[in-house]
Amino acid sequence: MRGLVEALGRVKQHLKERGSLHDRPFLDYAVEQLQEVARNGGSFTAFLSAPTGYGKTALSLSIALSELQGGYKTIVAYPLRSLVEDQESKFKSLFSRAGFSGVAAVRMMDVPETPYFVHPVVLTTVDTLSLMSVGLAPEDITFVYGEKAEEAMGHYLFSWASVWLSTVVMDETHLLYDSEKSLSFLAAMLRLSSKVFGNTMVLMSATLPRRFSDALKKHCAKPVELNFTENMDSPFSKERREKRYRINIQELSREDALSRLADLLKNTYFRRALVIFNTREEAQNFYRHLDSPHKVLLHSLFTAEDRKRQLEKLRQLESSGIPHVVVATQVIEAGVDITSDLI
Secondary structure, X not given: OOOHHHHHHHHHHHHHHOOOOOOOHHHHHHHHHHHHHHHOOOOOEEEEEOOOOOOHHHHHHHHHHHHHHOOOEEEEEEOOHHHHHHXXXXXXXXXXXXXXXXXXXXXXXXXXXXXXXXXXXXXXXXXXXXXXHHXXXXXXXXXXXXXXXXXXXXXXXXXXXXXXXXXXXXXXXXHHOOOHHHHHHHHHHHHHHHHHHOOOEEEEEOOOOHHHHHHHHOOOOOEEEEEOOHHHOHHHHHHHHHOOOOOOOOOOOOXXXXXXXXXXXXXXXXXXXXXXXOOHHHHHHHHHHOOOOOEXXXXXXXXXXXXXXXXXXXXXXXXXXXXXXXXXXXOHHHHOOOOOOEO
């Protein structure tokens, strides 16, 4: 990470060309601190907290680019596969634009782009990372559990080396807070990273509860904490405080709920409406009921290819400026980076 400040500059230029650049002083501060710690030598574990929508993805991109330019690997892990799918195009676009086409790849269930995490930049889920780092690589399962004894080749160290010789970035870390198994894995990762293998880890989140971060820091040899405060970016904080939302609560019966929701959308001005249902069946029923060509359905049981097509359709509608409706389950809360003016 010794060239992290320069890498952030390149990421900013890339985002500026895409029309999505915002001035974020805390990110500048964070990369300066991380670069300074890296230059002092040795590995470390960083805990970084910044508000939702602040642009933490730019930091992940900068770390990956900086490590690549230094000849090192980066693994970026997310709790949800929908987050991986949402970030994939951003990483591949950046590296292609920077002259490193083909260096970034995805590894998760049904997406085996980078077996054994061989690519310089890997996007993955926490589940797959856990298998690769402290368990059994998916690629090895058929060999270990062969029908005949001579077919069982055992487990090699290649997948472990792919993880523990990399800088590991874990985003949306707070989503692991509610699972005892996830917390146990995270604690094991931090202990192995700090006290055995000596690689660097960066944990990012919009909300890192104090008890959560304090408990995790006990497993780290060299913890670094970077937390956003309002005085670090007064314009951003002021804008957030001044936002006002109009809330309209309506009681709907099960019999006419879909029709009334559809009528509400017809009679309300919006650029993008987001309709969220508790179940996949409810979302599918409303999507079929909605009489509009400009609509997108998102839920957790799409295949990887179907979901990619839906997200691409969503991006096209967004860039066209045509008013459209996104019908989704709660997967969209942490899995897709979009804004809407009607929910």
